[in-house]
Amino acid sequence: MMTTPGAPDDLADEELVRLLADWLPERRWFPVKGVVAALDLVGARDLRDPRDEARVRILFVRATAPGTDVVLQIPVTLRTPGGRDGITRIGVIGDPPLEVHDGCGDPAFLRAWLAAADGPGAAVDPQRARVLTGEQSNTSIVLPALDAGEDAAAGGLPPGPAILKVFRTLSPGDNPDVDVPRALAAHGWRHVPRPLGWLDGTWPDRSEVAEGHLAVLSQFLAGAQDGFELACAMAGRGESFAAHARALGGVVAGMHGALAAALPVPPPPATVHRASSVAQAVRDRFRWAAAAVPVLDKFAGAVEDLAVRTQHLDRLPAPQRIHGDLHLGQALYADDLWFITDFEGEPLAPVAARTRPDLALRDVAGMLRSFDYAAAVGAASGADGIPDEAAAQAWTDSARQGLLVGYRDARLSARPQDGADGDPDAISLETRAQLLRALELDKALYEAVYEARNRPAWLPIPLMAITRLLA
Ligand SMILES: Nc1ncnc2c1ncn2[C@@H]1O[C@H](COP(=O)(O)OP(=O)(O)O)[C@@H](O)[C@H]1O
Numbered sequence: 001m002m003t004t005p006g007a008p009d010d011l012a013d014e015e016l017v018r019l020l021a022d023w024l025p026e027r028r029w030f031p032v033k034g035v036v037a038a039l040d041l042v043g044a045r046d047l048r049d050p051r052d053e054a055r056v057r058i059l060f061v062r063a064t065a066p067g068t069d070v071v072l073q074i075p076v077t078l079r080t081p082g083g084r085d086g087i088t089r090i091g092v093i094g095d096p097p098l099e100v101h102d103g104c105g106d107p108a109f110l111r112a113w114l115a116a117a118d119g120p121g122a123a124v125d126p127q128r129a130r131v132l133t134g135e136q137s138n139t140s141i142v143l144p145a146l147d148a149g150e151d152a153a154a155g156g157l158p159p160g161p162a163i164l165k166v167f168r169t170l171s172p173g174d175n176p177d178v179d180v181p182r183a184l185a186a187h188g189w190r191h192v193p194r195p196l197g198w199l200d201g202t203w204p205d206r207s208e209v210a211e212g213h214l215a216v217l218s219q220f221l222a223g224a225q226d227g228f229e230l231a232c233a234m235a236g237r238g239e240s241f242a243a244h245a246r247a248l249g250g251v252v253a254g255m256h257g258a259l260a261a262a263l264p265v266p267p268p269p270a271t272v273h274r275a276s277s278v279a280q281a282v283r284d285r286f287r288w289a290a291a292a293v294p295v296l297d298k299f300a301g302a303v304e305d306l307a308v309r310t311q312h313l314d315r316l317p318a319p320q321r322i323h324g325d326l327h328l329g330q331a332l333y334a335d336d337l338w339f340i341t342d343f344e345g346e347p348l349a350p351v352a353a354r355t356r357p358d359l360a361l362r363d364v365a366g367m368l369r370s371f372d373y374a375a376a377v378g379a380a381s382g383a384d385g386i387p388d389e390a391a392a393q394a395w396t397d398s399a400r401q402g403l404l405v406g407y408r409d410a411r412l413s414a415r416p417q418d419g420a421d422g423d424p425d426a427i428s429l430e431t432r433a434q435l436l437r438a439l440e441l442d443k444a445l446y447e448a449v450y451e452a453r454n455r456p457a458w459l460p461i462p463l464m465a466i467t468r469l470l471a
């Protein structure tokens with residue numbers, strides 16, 4: 001084991017990792033599924049609980065398995081036995097014994113994190129924190145606002161509530177889930193929850209010391225509805241999502257305008273044939289997806305035909321910073337407004353690819369794919385409440401139409417000078433349709449791998465879309 005900054009200095013850490021070996025595979029965010037991962041402790045960092053109630057330690061653990069090699073962040077707290085109820089106990093180590101708890105569920109870790117973080121912070125109460133239990137690649141914890149008296153004592157901190165997102169799989173470099181919301185909020189775009197705190201860290205990564213963000217604290221939109229849950233519920237009741245989709249399309253267009261202004265990128269070199277790059281990306285995605293989901297092999301010819309048609313497009317919109325993994329689950333509906341969260345990009349993609357300038361239409365395609373999921377998962381039904389295919393198709397079509405019209409109208413009104421032919425990105429309707437088809441296919445291939453790894457029962461949703469898009 002190396003002796004770089006952040007390397008473990010404590011023999012008990014090895015015992016901790018042995019304890020975690022049984023606990024980790026049961027976590028939704030643990031990236032290795034179906035096979036046993038090798039776990040190696042590569043580093044650790046102590047944070048100080050201002051109340052000194054518990055020892056707070058962040059473990060950096062490398063998990064390796066075929067196709068996976070990642071460094072995970074695992075905050076734990078160590079307490080003398082019998083100290084506290086109501087927090088997640090992982091087990092006991094040492095002699096004299098120490099209880100090991102999941103840091104994310106322990107106020108001691110949350111206090112220590114808030115004390116160590118950069119940024120304005122927030123007047124929140126770690127004592128009443130709640131760990132979210134949904135489908136998540138990371139771990140999020142809601143921190144309620146302090147009550148009025150305590151709030152005054154917090155001395156001018158921005159008001160709570162707030163949500164802390166602990167990144168589980170660490171990536172060297174600045175995390176776009178911290179930097180992008182900061183840039184958008186500083187630019188004055190109001191559809192992103194305000195970032196309130198962030199913590200950097202270092203950890204040994206092979207022969208280097210990696211540095212990057214460990215977690216981010218943001219304004220919590222109390223009472224917000226998750227866009228995917230809202231869409232599924234409406235689909236199940238046979239209610240059109242078109243008006244919501246139209247408003248969402250407007251917000252996605254506003255996000256693209258704000259991203260282009262807040263995080264400008266240089267134009268691509270004239271030597272790059274961009275349509276060929278998009279086509280090649282689809283081919284590469286297909287090869288990657290077919291290796292993980294062999295049933296996709298039969299689509300090889302049809303994918304190549306689509307790639308060739310894409311390659312022959314002559315004029316593409318300029319690349320820019322985009323969201324990168326936009327779907328209904330990243331859209332929150334609060335007080336009649338849509339907000340966009342989770343700017344981390346596709347969790348299965350390498351970090352360098354996640355911040356690369358790309359086509360704004362990729363985000364639009366991501367949202368279109370989500371309507372397909374909502375119709376399937378929500379069991380879209382007609383007015384009689386009985387789920388059927390025609391009703392699902394009609395529900396999806398009207399939501400798609402709503403999103404595209406809302407997006408296009410907002411782009412046009414923001415940049416009317418570009419709309420020579422009524423198209424704000426100055427491309428023909430045919431080019432737009434072909435690009436969207438290629439980008440939807442690309443996303444559906446990604447989803448096939450995501451579902452095969454995480455939710456095999458949902459694999460038919462992207463597989464049916466791939467069949468349809470290639471028909
Ligand atoms: N600012 C926020 N206010 C309210 N809920 C939020 C906020 N940010 C995220 N959430 C909720 O937390 C959950 C997880 O957040 P997300 O950033 O998508 O995590 P992950 O990238 O791990 O999937 C989502 O279901 C979302 O509804």
Ligand SMILES: O=P(O)(O)O[C@H]1O[C@H](CO)[C@@H](O[C@H]2O[C@H](CO)[C@@H](O)[C@H](O)[C@H]2O)[C@H](O)[C@H]1O
Binds near residue numbers: 137228342345366370
């Ligand atoms: O939210 P994450 O950043 O963790 O994104 C990953 O998980 C998503 C699921 O939670 C996944 O999204 C897919 O399923 C959604 C329904 O649960 C659906 O609305 C999306 O359209 C679909 O892509 C996402 O792809 C993955 O990166």
